[in-house]
Amino acid sequence: MEVIVAKNYEDMSKKACAHIVSRIKEKPDLVLGLATGSTPIGLYQNLIAEYKNNNISFRRVVTFNLDEYVGLDGNDPNSYRYFMDHQLFNHIDIDKNNTFIPDGTAENIEEECKNYEALIKKFGGIDLQILGIGRNGHIGFNEPGSPFNSRTQYIRLAESTRQANSRFFPSLDDVPTHAITMGIGTILEAKEILLLISGKGKQEAVRRLFTEEPNEDFPASAIKTHPKVFVFVDEDALASESGKDLQELLAK
Numbered sequence: 001m002e003v004i005v006a007k008n009y010e011d012m013s014k015k016a017c018a019h020i021v022s023r024i025k026e027k028p029d030l031v032l033g034l035a036t037g038s039t040p041i042g043l044y045q046n047l048i049a050e051y052k053n054n055n056i057s058f059r060r061v062v063t064f065n066l067d068e069y070v071g072l073d074g075n076d077p078n079s080y081r082y083f084m085d086h087q088l089f090n091h092i093d094i095d096k097n098n099t100f101i102p103d104g105t106a107e108n109i110e111e112e113c114k115n116y117e118a119l120i121k122k123f124g125g126i127d128l129q130i131l132g133i134g135r136n137g138h139i140g141f142n143e144p145g146s147p148f149n150s151r152t153q154y155i156r157l158a159e160s161t162r163q164a165n166s167r168f169f170p171s172l173d174d175v176p177t178h179a180i181t182m183g184i185g186t187i188l189e190a191k192e193i194l195l196l197i198s199g200k201g202k203q204e205a206v207r208r209l210f211t212e213e214p215n216e217d218f219p220a221s222a223i224k225t226h227p228k229v230f231v232f233v234d235e236d237a238l239a240s241e242s243g244k245d246l247q248e249l250l251a252k
C-alpha cells in the first residue's frame, strides 16, 4: 500500500487526477472503476479540466460504478447514475453506452448483480478502481461484516450509512434501505486500486486502516491484501490525536 499525503482536498484531487490521466495515456481504453460520494467530486472536476484542456480523451474509456441505490432510477437526482452524469459524464467525451452502473430499478435484482459481474469480465476486468471510504470503513456499500470474497450483491444499508447519506435527501425516510454494490471480492480483482480519503470526519477510519490487520469488521482493510494500492489522504484526515504516530508509521 503506497500512501500519498496531500496538503488538502484540492491537492488530493489534483494528485489523484494526475495518476489517472497517466493511466489513460498509457491505455486509452482503460476500464475505470468509479465511486460516488463527496470525496471524488474534486477529482472529477480535475478530470473534466484535463479533458477541456485537450490533455486527455475518454472516447475509448469504459467505466463501472461501484454501486447504486435500489429503487431509484437514473432521473432521480439522488441516484448514482444521475450523480455520475452530472458530475462527470456530461462534461467529457465518453461514450455513455460504455458507462455502466448497476440498475437499481431492475425487476430481478439478483440477475442484475450476476449480469454486472459478467459485464465486467467481458471488458477484461477493471484496470483501476477508485474508492472512497465510509466512516465505518465501508467501501462501495460493503458494510462491516461483508466477506472479503463477496461478489456484486443486493445489500441492506447500515443505519449509520443511511444517516450519513441523508444529507443529500429531503429526510432520512427518503434514503433507500437497500443498494446493489460490487462485492469486496469484485473490488479486489481490479488490477489497481486508488483510495481517496479527505477531511476530519475520516480520521478514525484512517487510523483503523493504517493500524488494523485485514478484518471483515472494517471492510476497507481488505485492500491491504491487494498488491497495487495507492491511498491519497489529506492532512485533515490524517491529523487525529495519534496523527503524529500515523505520520511516523507512514514514514517507515
Ligand SMILES: N[C@@H]1[C@@H](O)[C@H](O)[C@@H](COP(=O)(O)O)O[C@@H]1O
Pocket: 035, 036, 037, 038, 039, 040, 066, 067, 131, 132, 133, 134, 135, 138, 139, 140, 141, 161, 165
Ligand atoms: N457508496 C458511497 C461510497 O462509495 C462512498 O465512499 C461513501 C463515502 O462518501 P463521502 O465521500 O461523501 O464521505 O459514501 C457512499 O456510501
